[in-house]
Amino acid sequence: MAVAKNSIDDMPVIARVEDFDRRSGGFVERAVFNFRGVLIVLCAMATVFLGWRATMLTVNASFDKMTPQSHPYIRNYFENRDALGGLGNSVRIVVETSGDDIFDPDYLQTLQKISDTVFLIPGVDRPWMKSLWTPLVRWTEITEEGLSAGAVMPEDYNGSKASIDQLRANVYRAGLIGDLVANDLKSSTVFVPLLDHDPDTGAPFDYQRFAGELSKIRHDYGSDKVKIHVVGFAQLAGDLIDGLYKVMGFFAASVLIVLAVLYFYTRCVRSTLLVVAAALVAVLWLLGIIQLLGYALDPYSVLVPFLIFAIGASHGTQKMNGIMQDVARGTHRYVAARYTFRRLFLAGLAAILCNVVGFAVLMVIDIPVIRDLALMTSIGVTILVFVVLLLLPVLLSYVGVSPRAARRRLDIQRREALPGGEPLGQRLLLPFTERRWATLAVVLAAVVATVAFGISRNLKVGDLDKGAPELWPDSRYNRDVAYVNEHYGLSSDQYAVIVKTPPGGCEKFSTLVEMDRLAQTLRAVPGVQVVVSAADAIRSTTTALYEGSPKWLTINRRENVLLNARDYMVANSPDLTNRECAAAPLIAYLSDHRADTLERVTDTVIAFAKQHDTDDLHFLPAAGSAGIQAITNIVVHDSNRTMLIFLYTATSLLCLLAFRSWRAVIVAIVPLVITSVICEALMVELNIGMKVATLPVIALGVGVGVDYALYLLSIQLQVQRSGGSLREAYARALGFTGRVVLLIGFTMAAGVVTWAWSPIKFQANMGLLLTFMFLWNIAGALVMIPALSYFLLRDEGRERHAAAVPA
């Protein structure tokens, strides 16, 4: 690797710009510095243009993008989602009273206002909206004359006791308890089906706007007498978008932390500000390019700017550090900038390429949010090549560093060069190049890795908490979900099987019998609470056709009976089949969405399909929140393995290329593997499951972690190969890049640590784990590289050197 090819010794101190040979240096250096004005103007124009585009960047929370798009089971869902309307796109607004029950004139008036307000919100599928106040909600009763029916809300309702008693009777005979009215009668529901597209404009449903309307309803009608709970996809999307904005606010905190870290290290205000500004410019470019490419920020990609900022700041600091060293010796800032560029451009490029590899392997994962994350991070890192590797040195050549800070740096270096003046780090770390400490470190690492590996075997796939997995269990949304589950008795973990037939096939006797069989099979699966399907609905509508006799709780063979029953069913529960009667969901309500529960259900469905699918009847997994999660779990589990193989293969190849020694590759990779294993053990201890969000953590951790090894080992090997002992070589490596390693680790950690406070749970999980990876990798590199080198690289360079002498 080219890291120290142009060592500082080859670059004479030049105090006056005029004495500097502008034609010296490589082609890139000359192109950049001899036309530095042009570069600055171009970059300024780019910044203005991309900054303008960045202001047009939109945010959204698309759930589709979090699912593995090309998995055949998810394709099943996408191909049939029209038939599954009732599953996703609706919200339930549950209006709770603090009084005895809902049969109270004040409560009913508030409910009416809410119901009327919701009715007018754009995007609501008005004819299908249900509340105690909508005419769609009816009671039916079997009489000697046939069926009699009416709206649940009496037509002459006037708030009097008599009309409320009438309403109460209607609620009971309509069987609304547990459906629109809570089991404890303390709340009732406004069920709001939503349209995918605006019927007038054709514009897609605007989740952000709808969530805004919902929070207005909460604000306008919520009181100490009336509590409002909202559950459903649209509310969840709204909460995620809210979380997204909050996390954007964290960016400022990350910037401040990085500023503090950099200032602490350099004690130079102007260059600290310049470096941070350059990193921010890179982020601005990134946002502009994302917008130009047609992307929006989602809960995953919002994290990319943090990463890019941190990587940019750490590379920028190295530039500043280099210039400071030269300036301290008396070199002019322009010359210092060029020297630094000469020394560090290739090294920085190599390190950035390593990062790109780490991010790029994420592309193998078939989940759009991860692919987008990988793509955006790769773009961002490429931008850093321009902004931090090219533009920043040029800017520094104008601005320079504060002379006082430069002097301080020189003083420290002089002090450290004196005997006994080695910095604390060297004194602590150098013993690891010797037998006793090296053995201790390796044995200890082996023990820790073994224990961690044992723990990591218990790593679960999927999300482990109750409620919507995107948010914290105690978030408002998940508290609302818990309230609704508890008081209405239906779980929000729905696993839907898509029952597919030719058009008209859903009401065939054989289809319904097979659906009934699958429902019955699923009822036997532990974790399945209730199964709902057209088969059950046909049974109960058939009894209704025969005066409610339980002897007709059956699926009749007679076509006209089935047809009648289906008409009746479609009127009552339209979401159990699609219009063409070619697809019908069979919905299992699960007690939880733990991975083993989901796996059992999927296995059962697949085994059933194998036995019962015919040319005209297919049972396809999966839809519903739990169904999609089940498939996502499968993909995450498989992707994790694939990704690790790719990641370590690619990283090892890069290291081999850099070091040309397989022993050095082992020295570089083993600490990373240990960190990965400890990270998995940590996930077990923190009750974090392996999920979409944790996949990038290891890739990012390894991608950034390998930088440390590259910096340290390349210098160590260089010294060893020119005849130095391991101890000397490592001391040199530490002195030259030890601080840089620390600095990268801390700036990266500073960049992501703020996520830990995100209201979006998976972001917090990522923040925590990434911070751990970035920091722990420092310890791994600084301790394990000398210790492993003692065993593997002690004699590196000796034989070559020995062989070279006689020749």
Next chain:
Amino acid sequence: MRHSLSYLLICGLALASAGAAAANTFKDPAVTPAPEVPNSVSSAPLLAGALSGTRIVAVGLRGVIATSDDQGKTWKQQPSPVSSDLVALSFVGDGKGWAAGHDGVVLHTEDGGNTWVKQFDGAAACKRMTAYYQQKLDGGDASVQPYIMQVKGNCGDGAGDLPWLDVLFVDEHNGYLVGPFGNIMATADGGANWEPWQHRIDNDRGLHLNQITRINGELYIAAEQGVVFKWDAGKQKFKLHQTPYKGTFFGITGDSAKLIAFGLRGTAYASADAGETWTAIETDAGAAVNAAATLADGRVIMVTQNARVLLSTDAQARQFKPLTVTRPMLFADVVPIAPDAVAVFGTAGVAVESLATGR
């Protein structure tokens, strides 16, 4: 990427094998044994119960058959040759019993419900009815013409969609099956052969026949439109008795002193003269009475659609009181199992209710 490729390959194979698996053909419930029920059979939907000695036997949805030898405390699922919904049960002693239900299936046991064989089904019934009346017509009996039409209408394409709503055996040889649209058959050889009986009932309207029962030695059938049929031994025919009621009767219960016909909306009519005259009685049920039984002491117990169990205050059965129900559900049948206990059956399975609580 290699992984993705092998993945695609595997998926392709899976699809191909799914294509191969599509060679499955639909297994008709009338010939498919009942699967084991999830969880406990005592909470599977059960629609009818009967006693075989001291054993309680129950049948229900999806061909489920359950037995209890300890007064309903524990239940065991017994193998059933069909997964059609079973709705009725009749035992005659010596462990001989018959179950009937949808798809026209009739099952028979000789060992108190441990093993069952299918004796008959809807397809066979249609074939038998068509052949029987055609033969009569061919023999010159033009009076059977309406029955030929009726059978044609009821059997449709003959796929066996003719359900039975009740089965009654009065001894080990003689039994009856009744169903919707006036379907009725009888056997004199324990179910080996069934004879169509449409011509032995005054049912021109083709009324649904919901239940058949024997009370005090007489056969009665509960039907729609307030009609009760009673066997007229002299004419060898079921004779129509119109009650003042216009709605549906789901069944009849009673003893030597009384008959009670019950049905929609808690309606019940009593007759003290073996079905000649009927008067309305108050049940206070609030919803359809789906089944009822008369206890040895003459009191009548009823179970309803809205999860209520009602017991008459005395043998006159003029007044009913609700019992505390341990497992509320849509009830379908009630069987007295002891002087002070009944087994109740319904959509949530079976429960034993004590009669002591209602007094």
